[in-house]
Amino acid sequence: MPLPTIEWEGNIEGRVRLIDQTLLPAEIKYIYCEDLKSIWRAIKTLMVRGAPAIGIAAVTGVLLGIKDIRTDDTEAFFKELKNVTNYLGSSRPTAVNLFWGLSRMERVAWENRDKPVHTIKEILLREAINVQNEDKSICRQIGENGAKFIKDGDGVLTHCNAGGLATADYGTALAVMFKAKENGKKFKVYADETRPLLQGARLTTWELMHAGIDVTLICDNMAAHVMKLGKIQCVIVGADRIAANGDAANKIGTYGVSILAKEHGIPFYVAAPVSTFDLNITSGDEIPIEERSSEEVTCGFGKRTAPEGVKVFNPAFDVTPAKNITAIITEKGVIEKPSTENVQKILGK
Incomplete structure (x- = not known):
C-alpha cells in the first residue's frame, strides 16, 4: 500500500505531517508544517x-x-478565518480541490457561528479529519468503479502522478490499477516521464514498483510510437479540475496524449473524485491555467539546460476536451461519453 501522503497530527494545536515529494524517489522524508506560511509554501513548491x-x-x-x-x-x-482562506487560495489557482476544501471549512464554520470560538475550532478539526478519511474511502471506490476497464494482458498508459502521493494514500488513476491488480489481473503500465518536473518518472514509477505492478518508463514524446506498436490498450489519467461539460484540466501534456489516443482508437479515461468537478464553469475554456517559473524548464533539478535569458512559457496544465474522453471514473459512478447532460446524470445539478 502507498504511504500516507498528508495527515493532521494531534489536537487543534497540532501540525501537518507530509511527504516532501520534491525529494522522491531518492529520499523519503516527512516534513512538519506548524504554521500557515509553511503549508502555503508546501503547496506552492509541490512538496x-x-x-x-x-x-x-x-x-x-x-x-x-x-x-x-x-x-x-x-x-x-x-x-481572520477569511484572511486565512484567502491566503491559502493564493498558492495554486488550477486545482479546484484547494478551493473546495477552503469553502467546505468556511461553510462548516458559518453553520456553527452561534457557538463559542473554541467550539468552532474543534468542529473544524473534526471536519478536516473527516475530509482526510473520506478521501481514502473515495479513492478506493474510484478504483472499484474503474478496475473493469483494465483487461488481462493490457498495456495501460498514464501521465503525471495520480497515485497515493496525489491523495491521502491510494490514488485516483493509479487506484484503478491497484484495484485491478488486487483482482488478480496481469497488465503492464507505461508511465510518461512528465516534463518538466518528471512526476511520472519520479513518483508514478516509484509507486507502481512498490505495489508490484509491471511498469515501464517512457519519455513524453515516445507515447505515439508506443501506441503505434500496439502496446497500449487504454489510457488512464487523473484531473485537477473538471468543468460541467466534462472538459478536464490535468498536468501539461495530457491533452496531447488524448489526441494520440483518439488517433489510435484507444480508450481515454479520467479518474477523479466528485470534488474535482467545478460545476460553476460550463467548459474548460474557463479553467485558469497556472504558469510556473521558467527555472523549472531551464534549470531542472539544479542543472542548467538552456541559455541564460531565454524566454520560457511554462503552463502547468492543459485541458482535454470532453470529446476526447471515453469516460470519467468517479466514486459515484462512471460518466460515459462526458457531456453536460451525462455529468448531471451522475452528479446531479
Missing part, C-alpha cells in the same frame, strides 16, 4: 501535490491558520 492531496492540505492549512487566532470574539474570528 504536496495532486488535486485530492491539495484539498487535504487546504483543510489542514485552515487548522494551522486558526489555531493562532487568540480571540473569543466571533466577528473577529470570522474576519
Whole structure:
C-alpha cells in the first residue's frame, strides 16, 4: 500500500505531517508544517501535490491558520478565518480541490457561528479529519468503479502522478490499477516521464514498483510510437479540475496524449473524485491555467539546460476536451461519453 501522503497530527494545536515529494524517489522524508506560511509554501513548491492531496492540505492549512487566532470574539474570528482562506487560495489557482476544501471549512464554520470560538475550532478539526478519511474511502471506490476497464494482458498508459502521493494514500488513476491488480489481473503500465518536473518518472514509477505492478518508463514524446506498436490498450489519467461539460484540466501534456489516443482508437479515461468537478464553469475554456517559473524548464533539478535569458512559457496544465474522453471514473459512478447532460446524470445539478 502507498504511504500516507498528508495527515493532521494531534489536537487543534497540532501540525501537518507530509511527504516532501520534491525529494522522491531518492529520499523519503516527512516534513512538519506548524504554521500557515509553511503549508502555503508546501503547496506552492509541490512538496504536496495532486488535486485530492491539495484539498487535504487546504483543510489542514485552515487548522494551522486558526489555531493562532487568540480571540473569543466571533466577528473577529470570522474576519481572520477569511484572511486565512484567502491566503491559502493564493498558492495554486488550477486545482479546484484547494478551493473546495477552503469553502467546505468556511461553510462548516458559518453553520456553527452561534457557538463559542473554541467550539468552532474543534468542529473544524473534526471536519478536516473527516475530509482526510473520506478521501481514502473515495479513492478506493474510484478504483472499484474503474478496475473493469483494465483487461488481462493490457498495456495501460498514464501521465503525471495520480497515485497515493496525489491523495491521502491510494490514488485516483493509479487506484484503478491497484484495484485491478488486487483482482488478480496481469497488465503492464507505461508511465510518461512528465516534463518538466518528471512526476511520472519520479513518483508514478516509484509507486507502481512498490505495489508490484509491471511498469515501464517512457519519455513524453515516445507515447505515439508506443501506441503505434500496439502496446497500449487504454489510457488512464487523473484531473485537477473538471468543468460541467466534462472538459478536464490535468498536468501539461495530457491533452496531447488524448489526441494520440483518439488517433489510435484507444480508450481515454479520467479518474477523479466528485470534488474535482467545478460545476460553476460550463467548459474548460474557463479553467485558469497556472504558469510556473521558467527555472523549472531551464534549470531542472539544479542543472542548467538552456541559455541564460531565454524566454520560457511554462503552463502547468492543459485541458482535454470532453470529446476526447471515453469516460470519467468517479466514486459515484462512471460518466460515459462526458457531456453536460451525462455529468448531471451522475452528479446531479
